[in-house]
Amino acid sequence: MSNEAILHGQTTGHAHDADHGALDGHHHHHESFITKYIFSQDHKMIAKQFLITGMVWAILGGLMSVLFRLQLGYPDQSFPILESLLGKWAKGGIIQADAYYALVTMHGTVLVFFVLTAGLSGTFANFLIPLQIGARDMASPFMNMLSYWFFFAAGIVMLSSLFVETGPFSGGWTAYPPLSALGSASPGSKTGMDLWIISMALFVVSSLLGGLNYIATILNMRTKGMSMTRLPLTIWALFFTAVLGVLSFPVLLSGFILLIFDRNFGTSFYLSDIFINGVGALPNEGGSAILYQHLFWFLGHPEVYIIILPAMGIASEVMSINARKPIFGYMAMLGSLFAIAILSFLVWAHHMFVSGLNPFLGSFFVLLTLLIAVPSAIKVFNWLTTLWRGNIRFTPAMLYAIGFVSMFISGGLTGIFLGNSALDIHLHDTYFIVAHFHIVMGVAGMFGMFAGIYHWYPKMYGRYLNNTLAYIHFWITMVGAYLIFWPMHYQGLAGMPRRYYDYSVWESFKQFTDLNRFITTVAMIVFATQLLFLFNFFYSIFKGRKVKSQNPWGANTLEWTTPINPGHGNWEGEIPEVHRWPYDYGKDGHDFIAQTVPVGASESKH
């Protein structure tokens, strides 16, 4: 009964006696604009809020990368428009070094946390969990709303840091001390860093509030018959994502708390023997910057799986539906998700091979890191075998799901290179690592997100996205992503370090001037294509083709049993009961058998 109680206890003022609620689920909420669109407690609206906020951040973060790519592609060229746009940060139309570092830092922070964490798992966990497990809403809709508003506040604080006089934080998205701990170390380390750390603390709170809710909802609020092994893989992926977040974000927070004390209260957790030009020797003694790296990467590594697991879940679901075949190896998919979740906590030091880590300790981390290749390979094998001899419908969502697998393979393979501590000595902090994580985490994560948006858009807005625009969007993004990041492998192997402001002054890297220009050009084209998607998204909300059928993709999962435009509470009347797993496609001559259909007497086993 808690399902009903939670929904009605919070959203409607009038008393609702329990059995009335169970029989008559059709509610007439008298919602004002504010309770419906702004301080909404409906998980579907919160999901859309996360999605659209994430999209705003994706555009800002993407634009930052275009700006610093301009500097990399055309280091001598002056762009007067930049000076009118950025003022003193682009004096004479050339992006200044401090501005360049700030752009790189903000691009990383925004994309990793605001877009691929909040925008991806915030959107799809909120949207899919109640709909696919058969719940009226989250365990605590109020906490869910708070989670969004903490994220929103984090965004506002981060945004405001772009406008302070000394600029936003510029020491890299990892915020290593001493750059992050000492205000006198660089302009961005002053107010910019204060705002960065406040924003990130708010973000951690937001993730925790969200994650607690997702876990409690999945474990407690499933409808009748929805056993754990009948859950769609999206839900399993989002479940492990939430577990990773709940266990790793607090550790990051403890790292940040120590950092705050070093910054503001004169302690020496991370600082020792420092001399700053113009300030002199600092009194701090006995600290260790490596300590911060341990605390940071203990979150930082699970964080990359927080990004990629939801994308994996979405890809699995979309692929099975559009290949009209059951997912290959459901239990293996589940087991590999579990293995990845466990291993993700045991590999963090592979980010620190060259930081002075004990090499003997490093060899354990090499072993554990390479072990992740096993569950990853299982997943790739299962995706390919799901496609094998399928009756494939190349919908935009399906294309993105296949594109995701392509990106995951090509980005994952370079992970095997980087996981070796000996090879890492050469590859560390070069463009090779930039190529690796952009393909395997950045682009693959975005592809999972696009697959999810294209697939569930009809459920979100009751309208379709335009397919032609979607295909143009897909092909340019797919080809463009490879054209941008593939050449970076060569630059990295040649030893070109990441984060440098100007490579044209280095004899060894002059040869890459044209290549850098090429990458910049493609980056601009791909960025422009994303604006096309943005247009498609917002145009279709109002003018898109209307969804006429309740189950447009012929899918088995519960969200397609709700009305085309579900109200708060999702189902009119009772929540449907579940009788089977979600992947009965092409079984016994039926194209698909929804989860709500009871198992027939003569039915074959799957």
Add this chain to the structure above:
Amino acid sequence: MMATLSREQKNKIHPYKFILLIAIGSIVMMFAGFTSAYVVKSNQSNWLQFSMPPVFWYSTIVMLISSLTIYLAEKAFKAREMARYRVLITITAILGLVFMLLQWFGFSYLEEHGVQIIGSGSNPAASFIGVITGVHMLHVLGGVVALLIMFFKAFSSRRKSYSGVPIDMMNIYWHFVDGLWIYLFIFFLYVSS
């Protein structure tokens, strides 16, 4: 219909209580992060050795007593002895504040004995004690605030609540911060020496 639903729900843990349990797991991870950092740092050079403030023993006793009073408060609530319940949660909240005060005395004891917690010249060994204990105090403060809310709800004559979930959750949380402090104290005693 109703009967089946409520029977199903009976075996299940209340979602809010479940959220609290996961949140506790999350807090545990935070302190695991702190104490691991402490262990790593204590094995490196320039680590100051000093003894714990004796007042921490008193604060531990206060915390243990408060765990007993919150336990009795839940018993009183379940027996519908509301007067006793109100007194007991009030005592628990006061004990929580006393605990925080005693921790504060512990900090001043360290400062008086030349062990600086923050500021220029402080050693990470002492700063860690300050930060970890301080963050724990914030968690106790959170519990005290929750107790105050329950206190006012218990005195409200307009609404009567018979749900045992809030006091049950309060109990779990309070025993948790109590256990957390005992862990931290033992940890400090053994690892720092």
